[in-house]
Amino acid sequence: MTYQTANISIEKSESTKINSVDFSKLDFGKVFTDHMFVCDFENGEWQEPKIMPYQAMTFEPSARVFHYGQAVFEGMKAYKDHEGKVFLFRPKQNFERINKSAERLSMPAFPENYFFEGLEELLKLDNDWIKPGLGNSLYIRPFVIATEPAISASPASMYRFMIICSPAQSYYNSPVRVLVAEHYSRSANGGVGAAKAAGNYAAQFYPTSLAQKEGFHQIIWTDADTHTYLEEAGTMNVFFRVNDTLITAPVSDRILDGITRKSIIQLAEDLGIKCDVRPVKVEEIKKAAKDGSLKEVFGAGTAAVISEISAFQHKEELFEISGAEDSYAKLFKQTLLNIQYNVSEDKHGWRRAVK
Template sequence: MTENIEIQRVKESKISSVDFDNLPFGSVYSDHMLTCDYIDGKWQAPKIEPFAPISLNPSAKIFHYGQSIFEGMKAYKDDKGNTLLFRPLENCKRLNKSAERLVIPQIPEDIFMEGLKQLLKVDNDFIPTKEGSSLYIRPFMFASGNGFHASPADAYKFIICTAPSGAYFAGKVKVLIEEKYARAANGGVGFAKAGGNYAAQFYPTQLAIEKGYNQVIWTDDNTHQFIEEAGAMNIFVRINDTLITSPTSDRILDGITRKSILQIAEDNGIQTEVRKISVGEVVEAAKDGSLKEMFGAGTAAVISPIAGFGYQENDFDLPELENPYAAQLKKLITDIQTNKTEDPYGWRVFV
C-alpha cells in the first residue's frame, strides 16, 4: 500500500507567509497531510493531500464516545540539510498500544513509517533550521464511523499533520502539587495518549493557573501522596546527585523522552532511580536543601525545568545551579536528535 502513495499537491504553497524566525508552537501548519481510512475491516491505501478541514457526519462516534488517540514527534534538519527523526518506531508502537486500549484498529508499521517519510519529503521546506526549532509531527487516529449506539465504530481515520514550531516553553515553570484531582486511575487509560486524558486535565490546570502557577504536578488517584507526572509530561526529581522518576503503570505514560533521558543519564555517570516518589519526600528534601532539581520531560519541550512548587499553601523554590542535570541532559539528547554528535543507540532515522 505504500509503494506508490498518491500525492495531491497544493496549487500554491503558503510557505512564503511563514516567519521561520518567530514560530509559535503547533499553530502554523505545513501544506500537506497524510490520510488513511479504515473501511470494511481493512486499512485503505494512504494518500498525501492538501492540509484542509475534514468533513464528518454529526453522528460520527468520535463526537460521542471519544475514540481518539494521538502521538507527538519531531523532525529536524542537521547542518548538512539532512532530515532526521528520533525513535519514530517507538511512537508507532505506542500509538498501537493506545489503539488496542481504545478498540481502534492498529495502524500497520509501513503505513506509519513510509507515509511519514513521504510526507516529510513533500513538505521538506517546512522543516526549520533555526536552533531550538523543529517540525512538530502529530499522528492521530479517531472513530469516523457513524451511529449513536455505544459501541466501537466501524470506520476510522489515520492522519499525520505537521507544524513548523519554535520552543514549547520559554523559561522555567512554577507548579502546584495536586491534592484533589487525578489525571488517571488504575485500570484506566492513563498510559494511552487518548484525547480524553488531556481534556480532563484542563480544569484542574486552570485552577492552578488562577492561583499563579503554570502547571500541575499530578499525584496518585488513591492517596495523592505520590508524584506521578508533570502536566502532560513525565517528571524527574533530583535529590542530591540522584535523578529519580516514577515507574510507568496504568496511570503513567511510557514517555520516549523519559526512557531516552534515563539511558543517557546512566551512560554519562548520573545515578538514576526508577521508583515511587512521595510528596513528603520531595517537601522534606526542599526544606533540608537536598532537592536540587525538578523537570518535566516530553517530546514538545524535551526538558522543562521547574523553578518551584506549591503544596498545602506553601511555596518552595528550587536552587539556581551552575550546570544542572536538566541542561546537561537536554543538550545531550538534542545533539543526538540534530546529528551534532554520535548516536551510539541507533535512535536517529534519516529520511
C-alpha cells in the same frame, strides 16, 4: 500534480503557504504545513493511504469520535542538521505507542509500512518547513479518530488515521511554577493514563486552569488513590534531583511511557548519573526541598524536550528551587539535542534519517 508510490497516492499542493509564515514568531501548534497524510479504515481493513493538500474535513454529526471519544494521538519531531539532512528521533517507539493506545480504546492497529512510508513521503514534500538550528523542528501529529456515523455506545467500525505537521520552536522558554495536585487526578488504576488518549488531556484542562488562576503554569499530578505520590508534570514525565541522584516514577497504567523519559534514563546511565526509578512521595520531595538536598525538578516530553521547574506548592507551602550550577536538566537537554540534530554520536541508534 498526482502521482503514486508503492503504497501511497500523492496529490501535491498547487501552491505553498510557507512564504506567509514568520518562523521567528511561531505559536506552538497553530501553523500547519502544505500537506497531510490520510488513511481510512472501512470494511475491516485499512484502505489506500493518501497524501493531499492540508484542508478541512467533513464528518457526520453522528461520527462516534464526537460522542464516545475514540481518539488517540502521538507527538513526534523532525530535525534538520546544518547540511540539510532530516532526522526523526526514535520513531519506532511512537509507532508502537500509538498502536498500543489504539488497542486500549478498542481501535484497529495501523500497518507499519503505511506509517513510515507515509510519514517519510510527507516530510519530503514539506521539507522546506523543517528549519535548521537548535530549537527549530517540525512537530508531527499522527492521530486516529472514529468516523462511523452511529451513536450506539460501542466501538466504531470506521476510523481515519492522519498525520499533520506544524513548524515549532522551543516550547517553554523559561522555568515554570507548578502546583501539586491534592484533589483532581490525571488518571486512575486500570484506566487509560498510559494511552495517549485525547480525553486524558481534556480532563486536565479544568484543574490546570484553576492552578493558573493561582499563578502557576502547570500541575504535578499525584496518584488518584491517596494523592501522596508524585507522578507526572502537566503533559510531561517528571524528574527530581536529590543531591546527585535522579528520581522518577515508574511507568504504569496511570503514567505515560514517555520516549524522552526513557531516553533521559539511558543518558543518565551513559553519563554515570545514578537514576532511581521508583515511587516518589510528595513528603520526600518536600523534605528534600527544606533541607537543601533538592537540587532540580524538571519535566520531560517531546514538545518541551526538558522544562525546568523553578517552584512548586503543596498544601499552601511554596518551595522555590534555586537550581544547581552543574544542572542535569541543561546537560540532558543539550545531549539530547546534539543527538537529534546530528551534532554528536548516536551510539544507541535513536536517529532515523529521512532519505
